[in-house]
Amino acid sequence: MRRLLIGLTFAVFIVLLIIPLGRIVIGAFEDGAGGFLDGLLRPEALHALMMTGLVVLVVTLLNTLFGVMMAIYLVRAGWLSDRVKGLLNSIVDLPYAVSPVIGGLMIVLLLGPNSIMGAFFEGIGFNVVYAFPGMVIATLFVTFPLMVREVMPVLQELGSQQEEAASTLGAYGWRTFWSVTWPSIRWAVVYGLVLTVARSLGEFGAVLVVSGNIMNKTQTATTLVYQDVENFNVAAANGVALVLVTFSVGLLLMMEWAKKRKEVH
Amino acid sequence: MNTVLRHKGWTWGFRSTVLLYFIVLIVLPIIGVYVNSFSEGWSNFIQSIMDPIAWKAVLLTIRLAVIATVINVILGTMIAWVLTRYRFFGRSFLNSLVDLPFALPTAVGGLMIMLLLGPISAIGKLAESMGFEIVFHQPAIVIAMTFVTFPFVIRAVQPLLEEIDPSEEEASYTMGASKARTFRQVILPSMAPGMISGGMLAFSRALAEFGAVVLVAGNIPGRTLTASVFIYGEIESDNPTGAAAVSVLLLTLSFLILWLINLVQMRGRRR
Amino acid sequence: MHVEVRDLNKHFGDFHAVKDVSFDIAKGHLIGLLGPSGGGKTSILRMLAGLENPGSGEIRFHGKVVNHLPPQERGIGFVFQNYALFKHMTVFDNIAFGLKVKKTPKAQIRDRVMELVELTGLKGFEQRYPHQLSGGQRQRVAFARALAPEPQLLLLDEPFAAIDAKIRQELRSWLRELIERVGITSIFVTHDQDEAIEVADEIMIISQGRLEQKGTPWDIYKNPETPFVATFIGESTVVEDASQLKGFEHAVEGERTRALIRPEYIEIGLKNEFSMLSATEKGIVKHLHFRGSEWMVEVEVEGHKLITYRSLEKTTLQVGQQIRVLVHRAYLFNDTHSWVVENRLKEDPMPVII
Numbered sequence: 001m002r003r004l005l006i007g008l009t010f011a012v013f014i015v016l017l018i019i020p021l022g023r024i025v026i027g028a029f030e031d032g033a034g035g036f037l038d039g040l041l042r043p044e045a046l047h048a049l050m051m052t053g054l055v056v057l058v059v060t061l062l063n064t065l066f067g068v069m070m071a072i073y074l075v076r077a078g079w080l081s082d083r084v085k086g087l088l089n090s091i092v093d094l095p096y097a098v099s100p101v102i103g104g105l106m107i108v109l110l111l112g113p114n115s116i117m118g119a120f121f122e123g124i125g126f127n128v129v130y131a132f133p134g135m136v137i138a139t140l141f142v143t144f145p146l147m148v149r150e151v152m153p154v155l156q157e158l159g160s161q162q163e164e165a166a167s168t169l170g171a172y173g174w175r176t177f178w179s180v181t182w183p184s185i186r187w188a189v190v191y192g193l194v195l196t197v198a199r200s201l202g203e204f205g206a207v208l209v210v211s212g213n214i215m216n217k218t219q220t221a222t223t224l225v226y227q228d229v230e231n232f233n234v235a236a237a238n239g240v241a242l243v244l245v246t247f248s249v250g251l252l253l254m255m256e257w258a259k260k261r262k263e264v265h
Numbered sequence: 266m267n268t269v270l271r272h273k274g275w276t277w278g279f280r281s282t283v284l285l286y287f288i289v290l291i292v293l294p295i296i297g298v299y300v301n302s303f304s305e306g307w308s309n310f311i312q313s314i315m316d317p318i319a320w321k322a323v324l325l326t327i328r329l330a331v332i333a334t335v336i337n338v339i340l341g342t343m344i345a346w347v348l349t350r351y352r353f354f355g356r357s358f359l360n361s362l363v364d365l366p367f368a369l370p371t372a373v374g375g376l377m378i379m380l381l382l383g384p385i386s387a388i389g390k391l392a393e394s395m396g397f398e399i400v401f402h403q404p405a406i407v408i409a410m411t412f413v414t415f416p417f418v419i420r421a422v423q424p425l426l427e428e429i430d431p432s433e434e435e436a437s438y439t440m441g442a443s444k445a446r447t448f449r450q451v452i453l454p455s456m457a458p459g460m461i462s463g464g465m466l467a468f469s470r471a472l473a474e475f476g477a478v479v480l481v482a483g484n485i486p487g488r489t490l491t492a493s494v495f496i497y498g499e500i501e502s503d504n505p506t507g508a509a510a511v512s513v514l515l516l517t518l519s520f521l522i523l524w525l526i527n528l529v530q531m532r533g534r535r536r
Numbered sequence: 537m538h539v540e541v542r543d544l545n546k547h548f549g550d551f552h553a554v555k556d557v558s559f560d561i562a563k564g565h566l567i568g569l570l571g572p573s574g575g576g577k578t579s580i581l582r583m584l585a586g587l588e589n590p591g592s593g594e595i596r597f598h599g600k601v602v603n604h605l606p607p608q609e610r611g612i613g614f615v616f617q618n619y620a621l622f623k624h625m626t627v628f629d630n631i632a633f634g635l636k637v638k639k640t641p642k643a644q645i646r647d648r649v650m651e652l653v654e655l656t657g658l659k660g661f662e663q664r665y666p667h668q669l670s671g672g673q674r675q676r677v678a679f680a681r682a683l684a685p686e687p688q689l690l691l692l693d694e695p696f697a698a699i700d701a702k703i704r705q706e707l708r709s710w711l712r713e714l715i716e717r718v719g720i721t722s723i724f725v726t727h728d729q730d731e732a733i734e735v736a737d738e739i740m741i742i743s744q745g746r747l748e749q750k751g752t753p754w755d756i757y758k759n760p761e762t763p764f765v766a767t768f769i770g771e772s773t774v775v776e777d778a779s780q781l782k783g784f785e786h787a788v789e790g791e792r793t794r795a796l797i798r799p800e801y802i803e804i805g806l807k808n809e810f811s812m813l814s815a816t817e818k819g820i821v822k823h824l825h826f827r828g829s830e831w832m833v834e835v836e837v838e839g840h841k842l843i844t845y846r847s848l849e850k851t852t853l854q855v856g857q858q859i860r861v862l863v864h865r866a867y868l869f870n871d872t873h874s875w876v877v878e879n880r881l882k883e884d885p886m887p888v889i890i
Binding site for chain 2: 002005010016019020021024066069073077088090091092094096097099100102105106109137141173195198201202204205208221223225234244248249251252255256
């Protein structure tokens with residue numbers, strides 16, 4: 001029975017994950033190494049990769065900062081009533097339930113050219129939808145819960161006693177955070193960070209809607225892959241996809257490494 | 266520097282910024298969709314969601330998501346079992362691989378499936394010769410959904426399996442129960458909350474999936490057009506209100522499931 | 537440091553945890569807050585520290601109201617029940633923390649930390665991390681850390697609750713010596729009677745949010761002011777109707793006067809061991825327990841079960857044996873007040889005509 005189950009498990013992994021990965025590698029080099037590079041060095045491809053990089057950078061920075069703060073407030077804040085905290089806590093999970101396309105739609109409805117706020121921004125020359133800011137906001141929405149949900153359980157388990165001890169010894173907010181809280185949540189934050197990077201790298205639906213997928217302007221690596229597939233330019237699609245896969249696998253390794261460090265203490 | 270930061274102004278500044286960020290980013294957009302879907306009136310809203318294409322898309326999505334979830338619950342439980350209970354070469358490698366769908370862009374996932382099962386691939390050609398097609402048809406959608414939600418059930422069941430006290434099983438054996446019976450009455454109930462919450466998370470995710478599906482599905486209304494792809498279509502056809510209406514439908518369903526998941530998890534914790 | 541507390545109150549939701557507590561503590565004294573779990577002792581301690589805000593009432597240190605001061609500014613040292621050591625810092629860094637916050641020069645920090653390390657017997661462990669220490673060592677680091685910034689008031693929350701019973705005794709006497717040597721005003725919370733009696737100069741008994749009595753261990757023991765205090769300290773038996781006891785029939789007041797009888801109030805023995813035989817009652821030995829240094833005897837008198845101790849020097853008793861019981865005194869209480877009464881028969885012995 002045991003052998004059967006182990007064998008089946010291996011089979012599932014191979015069929016579902018390993019073979020498809022291999023297929024992308026093969027597909028990327030279908031036209032040889034030259035073909036691979038051609039597809040990759042297209043100006044639109046380079047631009048798309050750069051856009052992806054920028055979005056990932058901005059989103060990760062913002063959501064790390066605000067996510068950690070949110071987690072602290074949800075667990076420790078004495079100035080929020082328990083009921084408010086419970087409500088906010090449930091709201092944090094909402095992006096998980098929202099389909100990415102709907103996420104993009106929400107941003108377009110709220111900040112698109114036909115909306116109040118969107119028209120206002122456009123008036124002052126600041127385009128939100130179909131431009132970089134909109135893409136960032138859409139990705140922020142989708143990745144927000146990741147950091148918060150990683151840090152909260154660690155804070156809960158830590159308990160507030162060490163922080164109280166620090167306060168009796170004269171330490172105020174920032175000092176206490178840096179000396180006592182941060183060393184304990186460090187690895188959870190790293191793990192959350194890796195998750196956020198992976199998710200923003202791979203974000204597709206929301207960005208597709210919000211950016212308008214304008215080549216060389218608002219196209220990201222994932223929407224470029226989509227465009228290539230729709231145009232039957234499979235080798236090029238594979239090339240870009242391979243780059244993404246490489247990053248993903250790298251991120252996966254970092255995830256596993258950070259996970260282990262997280263559980264040590 | 267501590268005295269500067271200590272000033273009441275800083276604390277309140279910090280607090281309001283974070284809360285504002287949270288409200289503007291999460292709460293406002295969701296409210297916006299609900300408001301906008303009714304912006305052209307109640308009757309328009311009804312019309313949009315009663316549109317047969319929309320309706321069929323939602324039902325199709327639910328049906329396919331259920332199938333994908335069932336597959337994942339069965340496969341996922343088995344894999345969680347194998348990874349937790351057995352020691353074999355390659356175990357930690359496979360364990361790390363489980364998270365791959367979390368790390369991979371969904372569009373790439375869709376591409377992978379297309380390459381694997383499309384008309385130009387080996388399997389695709391084989392299937393065609395046997396008379397059924399995969400890509401651009403429902404099986405592809407199910408496979409896409411299964412791929413994307415692969416880790417959920419596994420990661421929900423694993424910790425429960427690890428927590429099981431071996432003495433519970435031993436007690437069962439000493440009282441004469443067979444392995445099968447012990448499994449059914451001692452182990453399965455411990456795994457059940459994980460199977461349920463993991464399954465519900467997987468279902469919720471499968472419902473919402475867009476990237477992997479849009480690449481492999483054929484977008485034929487009623488046959489291979491899922492809700493998220495339909496919504497995308499409405500947006501591209503400049504019908505944002507119609508899109509919003511169906512979105513509201515899908516959102517409400519997803520929120521319900523999320524709420525149910527919370528309930529199950531709370532019940533599990535109370536035990 | 538003179539600590540004054542007036543009309544302290546605290547609610548947690550609907551639960552009235554601390555009710556109108558008032559007390560004074562003189563400088564340099566070691567006070568124990570004793571009482572059953574959930575009685576409000578820890579809440580009082582935390583309010584003194586500034587870790588909780590009182591609902592109403594005033595707290596003064598050296599005459600200055602400190603209600604609105606945060607813990608950082610109260611000049612206190614706090615030792616937590618579970619030590620709350622900074623897990624990611626060495627013993628040295630833990631102890632030095634309070635000094636670093638005050639921006640003390642490095643050399644001074646070093647001197648002070650080493651002084652405390654010596655004082656707490658942790659020499660050689662400065663570079664260890666908390667998870668590399670035993671429970672007793674961790675507790676000592678917690679003390680050192682709290683004392684390092686030379687606080688005016690030391691607060692300890694059940695400091696020995698998480699320690700092995702064996703080490704507890706050692707640490708108790710060690711703590712008392714340490715505090716005497718440093719001369720710092722200290723307040724500690726415990727639910728262990730023996731600990732409070734052994735360590736503290738004065739005890740405050742706290743139950744259900746109220747201060748029942750404040751006094752030296754001896755005072756509290758000899759003159760309990762409320763029935764709760766009387767039953768809480770020491771072992772005792774309660775007799776529902778005091779008038780049923782020989783020699784106390786006329787000592788009762790009002791209805792329902794109960795008697796609390798401590799083991800030391802009772803003398804038992806064979807007929808020939810008593811000089812005032814007429815004051816004694818008949819009793820039957822129900823149970824005997826050997827306690828290492830004496831016998832614990834359960835005696836039934838007039839349907840009441842009383843507990844007392846018997847020296848090993850005297851003739852050993854047997855279960856079922858008929859003996860004489862003399863109740864020297866009893867602590868009587870009814871609904872309005874309580875008082876201690878000597879057995880009347882001792883004072884007016886009736887002439888015995890043999």
